[in-house]
Amino acid sequence: MRGRNVLAWSFGFLAISYSAAFTLVSRVDPDASWSRFDALSGGEHFSRAVAFGDRSLAAWDEQQKESAPDDLNARRLAVADAHYTSDNAASAAFHYAAVLTDAASSELTDQRRVEINRRIAELDLSLGRADRAAVIAAGFLERAGDATAGGHDDEDHLAEHEKADDSFAELVDSFRPAFVDVLPADGSGPKVLGGRLELLRAAEAMTKVGGYYALASDGAYAAAGLLAAAHDLRETQLGPDHEDTVQTALLLAPIYERIDRLSDAEHLYEQVFQAQERAKGSNNPELSLYIRLLAGVYEKQGRLTEAEALNRHMRQIFRDAFGARRYAANRSRDRSFEINRPVSGQFRLDGKYVPKDLVPAVDFGIPLSKSPRVEEMRIRRAAFDGTSLPEQLSLLIKACNLEGERLSLRSGYRSHATQSTLHDLNNGKGTVAHPGTSEHQLGLAVDIDVNRRFMRATDRSYSCFETKAWQFGFILSFPPGNTYLDAEDPYEPWHWRYVGKRTALLYREIGPWGQPQEFLAALPCYEERALSGLFLDRERGDICIEQLQAQLEQGGRDT
Ligand SMILES: [Zn+2]
Secondary structure: OHHHHHHHHHHHHHHHHHHHOOOOHHHOOHHHHHHHHHHHHHOOOHHHHHHHHHHHHHHHHHOOOOOOOOOHHHHHHHHHHHHHHOOOHHHHHHHHHHHHHOHHHHHOOHHHHHHHHHHHHHHHHHOOOHHHHHHHHHHHHHHHHHHHOOOOOOOOHHHHOOOOOOHHHHHHHHOHHHHHHHOOOOOOOOOOOOOHHHHHHHHHHHHHHHHHHHOOOOOHHHHHHHHHHHHHHHHHHHOOOOHHHHHHHHHHHHHHHHOOOHHHHHHHHHHHHHHHHHHHOOOOHHHHHHHHHHHHHHHHOOOHHHHHHHHHHHHHHHHHHOOHHHHHHHHHHHHHOOOOOOOOOOOOOOOOOOOOOEEEHHHHOOOEOOOOOOHHHEEEOOOEOOEOHHHHHHHHHHHHOOOOOOEEEEEOOOOHHHHHHHHHHOOOOOOOOOOOOOHHHHOOEEEEEEOOEEOOOOOHHHHHHHHHHHHHOEEEOOOOOOOOOOOOOOOOOOEEEEOOHHHHHHHHHHOOOOOHHHHHHOHHHHHHHHHHOHHHOHHHOOHHHHHHHHHHHOOOOOO
């Protein structure tokens, strides 16, 4: 009998304390409540303990921390943990967030801070707040990028290169099932609320995390949900024509194709195509990528007449853009500047090769990472087509110099001797290009720094380069999965090669993705195909690459 009375009493007390906690705080003795919390949580009675914890915290907050203990934030963390263990998602998330914003949070270990963030993301997801969880997950992805961002062909990266830490990527992977639950692939997830800046920040994070999930073979559904939500936010906040909206659409549409939502993919491609047509005019060769994507979905849907009409339109655009006379006028000059020369292990440069038109990058207002006197701070002028490499690099850097991400030139020209020294210094590690196989000796490659360290795939300015570099005549030499570098991860997001605008456009439109050197080696073939429209015949594969390989096997070197 007595036991039952005590039980009833404590339930009653709990009920009263819940309702009284926020109205009568000034009358509460926080120290006494804390002792209760301590005793109960010490006995692992967490669900009973939390009310006392809440009361003491609220009382200390009410008293403006006059009598607050020195370890208030540690106590807040203990209360948050107790809520977390008791499955009180909202209260746990609330207290964890307060722990991280408290001035004393600097005392937390990095490991603890990561775990708190992981829990907040988990709790947000259980509360349906995928937007907030995505912001945390995007932060983890940045950390994963920090840990793995190394270099392959520079001397100074060797010191910076940390051991790759996959744990942050694994954390993000662990959220995937919950994202699928909260954000279904059809975009019917809960509406995200908040101010404009908050919504745009959420859209950026969702795009980043969605793009990451899209890379996994079984990540399509999680990617679709996140990207659909991000696209919706960007479309509402920025309009359908904004480049960020287009960026998300171009990530989302191929995912829709992968999961057989063809009419959704078609809708997005149409939207992007129309936006680009409005912005660039209907005869701009830059449209051909979007035409090709849209025609591809029509073909998958069996709408061959519509696909053929689009392809005809594209052939005409190409004939106008790469027309024979225009091409002939540029061809010899392109070659004389070796602007299109491939350089890799397969296409070697002579040890004595020195470009004749090296200029100091500083003369063109290009921000530098090193002293202007250093050899690497020079690049080729490579003037043709009414412009030059330094002019275009300067414009590209200006176009992608985003707030908080300062871009600078880390490495341009490198002589054969410098490359040899670097290679010898790094002997046995196999991550520095052999002398004679580096585009830096050609003087047409640039390594770009963001805030004085190598540009990373997770940088916003990298996304900008990915979208815009070709418009300034640059292509990415070492895309993910390339076979040029003898390294575990040959992807070099910081290394960009100048080939001129026309060739960069052609590579983007019909080039063999991931094989820029083969593309350059077979350039005349691709130019012919652009004029004839032959590349539209998917069944026949990439004839230019096949011809090149046959040539190489016969021992004929193109360079
Ligand atoms: Zn490089």
